[in-house]
Amino acid sequence: MHQLRLLQKCHGAYRRLSSSANTGPLEILGAHHPTDSFTNVGPSILSKIPLRLHTQPGHPLSTLRSIIESHFPTYSHLSSFSPLVTPFKNFDELSFPKDHPGRSPTDSYYINKNLMLRTHTSAHEVDVFGRGEDKWLLTADVYRRDEIDASHYPVFHQMEGARLFSADKASMKELEEDNEYLERVLEKSNIIIEDIPHISPSNPVQETHDPVHAELVAKNLKLSLNSLILRLFGGAASNAEPLRVRWIEAYFPFTSPSFEVEVFFRGKWLEILGCGVVIQSTLDTASMFYSCSSFFLSTGFYTLYIDVKNKIGWAFGLGLERIAMILYSIPDIRLFWSTDERFLSQFKPGDITTTFKAYSKFPSCFKDVSFWNAVAAPLHENDFCDLVRDVAGDLVEDVKMIDSFVHPKTNRSSTCYRINYRSMDRSLSNEEVNELQKVVVARLIDEFRVEIR
Ligand code: DAH
Numbered sequence: 001m002h003q004l005r006l007l008q009k010c011h012g013a014y015r016r017l018s019s020s021a022n023t024g025p026l027e028i029l030g031a032h033h034p035t036d037s038f039t040n041v042g043p044s045i046l047s048k049i050p051l052r053l054h055t056q057p058g059h060p061l062s063t064l065r066s067i068i069e070s071h072f073p074t075y076s077h078l079s080s081f082s083p084l085v086t087p088f089k090n091f092d093e094l095s096f097p098k099d100h101p102g103r104s105p106t107d108s109y110y111i112n113k114n115l116m117l118r119t120h121t122s123a124h125e126v127d128v129f130g131r132g133e134d135k136w137l138l139t140a141d142v143y144r145r146d147e148i149d150a151s152h153y154p155v156f157h158q159m160e161g162a163r164l165f166s167a168d169k170a171s172m173k174e175l176e177e178d179n180e181y182l183e184r185v186l187e188k189s190n191i192i193i194e195d196i197p198h199i200s201p202s203n204p205v206q207e208t209h210d211p212v213h214a215e216l217v218a219k220n221l222k223l224s225l226n227s228l229i230l231r232l233f234g235g236a237a238s239n240a241e242p243l244r245v246r247w248i249e250a251y252f253p254f255t256s257p258s259f260e261v262e263v264f265f266r267g268k269w270l271e272i273l274g275c276g277v278v279i280q281s282t283l284d285t286a287s288m289f290y291s292c293s294s295f296f297l298s299t300g301f302y303t304l305y306i307d308v309k310n311k312i313g314w315a316f317g318l319g320l321e322r323i324a325m326i327l328y329s330i331p332d333i334r335l336f337w338s339t340d341e342r343f344l345s346q347f348k349p350g351d352i353t354t355t356f357k358a359y360s361k362f363p364s365c366f367k368d369v370s371f372w373n374a375v376a377a378p379l380h381e382n383d384f385c386d387l388v389r390d391v392a393g394d395l396v397e398d399v400k401m402i403d404s405f406v407h408p409k410t411n412r413s414s415t416c417y418r419i420n421y422r423s424m425d426r427s428l429s430n431e432e433v434n435e436l437q438k439v440v441v442a443r444l445i446d447e448f449r450v451e452i453r
Contacts, residue, residue: 026111028084038110041117042390045109045143048155049117053336054139054320055079060328060347061157061320061336065139067352068159071231075135075161081124083117083141090116090123093285094254106380109143109154117143121160122254122317125278129286129308134164139320145382148389149398153333157320162278163224164313167213175216182223191230194246195222196259203249203257208280213312217277218257221314222247225261225275232323233263235353254279255315265326272323275316283308328356332424334394340425364397364422365430367437373413374449387443388419392436397422414453 025032026041028049053061069077087110091103101107102119109117118124121140128136138160146152165171186193205214226245233243244264252258255276262269287308321333328347330336335343335356342359373379385399396419403416419440421433444450 028111029082033084033111033115036112038105038113040105040145040386041109041111042386044390044393045117045154045386048141048337049083051337052141054141054157058344058347058349059336060324060330063347063349063351064320064324064327065157065159066350067232068161068228069137071228072135072137072161075137075163076133078124078128078136078138079140081127081138081140083143084111084115085118085123086114087116089126090118090120093126093282094122095279095281096253100253106382107145109145119144120317121158122315124160125162125254125282125315126286129162129164129283132308134311134313135162137161145386147381147399148385148396150332151322151325153321153336154386154389156333158317159320160315160317162313162315163220164278164283164308164311165213165217165220167210167310167312172213172216175220179216179219179223182220182227186223186226186230189230189234190242191226191234192242192244193222193226194244196247196249200249200257203251203259206256206277206280209277209312214257214277217312217314221275221277221316222259224314225273225316229261229263229272232327232352233265250274250276252276254282263326270322270326272326273316273318275314278313278315280312283311283313327352328354330356331358332397334397334424337394338424342425359425362423362425362427364420365428365433366418366420367433368402368416368418369437369441369444370403370414370416370453371444371450372453373415375412378413379415379444379448379450383448384417384444387447388440391439391443392419392421395421395423395428395436 023035023039025034026039026046027033028046053059054065056062065079069075087103090108091100096102108119111117118140120142121138124138124140128138140158140160141155142158143155146154165175205211229245230243246262246264246269248260248262250258250260252274256279258274258276260271261273261275262271264270321336324330324336325333338344340359343356346356347354371379381401388396388399398420400418400420401415402418404414406413419437421428421436441452445452
């Protein structure tokens with residue numbers, strides 16, 4: 001998944017000369033927050049924060065959330081956590097290394113140095129475990145700076161799920177029985193699961209875990225998620241073509257062993273989630289958190305204390321847009337933000353069998369911009385995309401870097417981007433697009449000191 005992908009990305013050292021920096025406090029969800037040199041959220045991102053699509057009745061993301069929740073009826077269903085978190089919560093509490101590229105302001109949105117927009121729902125794991133929750137699902141909007149195309153949007157929605165077990169004999173016996181039950185159900189279903197050994201040297205069981213317990217928990221994780229996937233995608237499988245799912249080893253800083261899951265859908269393998277056995281330090285931190293808060297709530301005679309520490313569990317995180325795009329055949333991620341009835345009226349609460357019918361495809365209009373970068377600081381692609389998004393909003397369908405080179409004599413670097421403008425609900429005039437492009441160019445010069453070629 002994404003955090004994994006971030007590890008492989010290369011990062012420029014560029015710090016944006018953003019117009020949104022140093023502009024005084026930002027008002028977000030009714031509170032004022034100071035800005036500083038880290039601030040990199042613009043109006044187009046801020047305007048999305050109150051929308052909470054995953055809670056809007058009838059919205060396909062909200063429908064998908066409800067369906068997944070109904071598959072886990074005994075779990076707590078949480079969906080009202082604020083997107084504002086400290087970098088500590090988003091990264092450190094989950095054991096992200098100090099030099100993880102996801103921390104960079106080129107990849108994440110910062111309100112200021114000490115406050116950011118969560119990049120994933122895992123940011124709330126410690127809080128939720130710390131409340132003493134053993135089985136839970138948490139749905140939320142998450143924010144990442146990224147390229148612009150049909151499947152990437154800087155705001156999207158994730159669902160985090162987790163289950164903890166007491167690491168004692170009786171609970172492990174129950175877990176074993178639960179696994180046998182789930183296994184029997186899946187055996188009767190039209191699903192082919194390509195699996196890998198639960199535990200391999202590069203994806204180890206944690207030292208603090210009893211290997212038998214870890215194996216049982218990993219098995220429960222796989223069975224629970226295979227059964228969810230069958231619920232979501234099973235309808236599309238026929239007798240002739242069973243549903244195919246494959247498990248792949250992965251790396252996440254906060255799970256071990258870790259896995260990714262892919263589903264074979266319409267001729268392609270598509271990654272839909274990341275998961276694993278929760279690393280014990282997450283539960284240790286949650287345990288401290290819980291015992292502190294319960295200490296203050298205690299009656300004086302005794303302190304409520306849930307020992308999250310002596311538990312073992314699994315967690316997963318999935319992207320709702322990704323799954324909804326596959327299930328409903330939605331071709332462009334911008335559509336989720338559309339308020340057009342022609343989009344919204346196609347989805348009925350509780351229904352995952354709808355196939356989206358495009359109401360029209362309006363013509364596109366592309367414009368190129370080539371520039372010499374300011375000498376010491378090449379412009380990061382995510383900075384360029386954010387600027388375009390700020391100017392043109394959802395009128396931009398995709399942005400591609402079509403050329404880049406370094407001049408052999410002057411050593412200056414040049415970049416050329418192609419911006420493809422297309423509205424989802426009307427035709428754009430050439431004049432309108434020219435106006436937008438003019439603003440993009442003016443802001444490029446002003447904020448990034450580039451020289452247009
Ligand atoms: N937070 C990860 C991401 O956004 C996904 C994830 C991976 C969540 C493993 C988990 C997990 O809970 O156990 O890429």
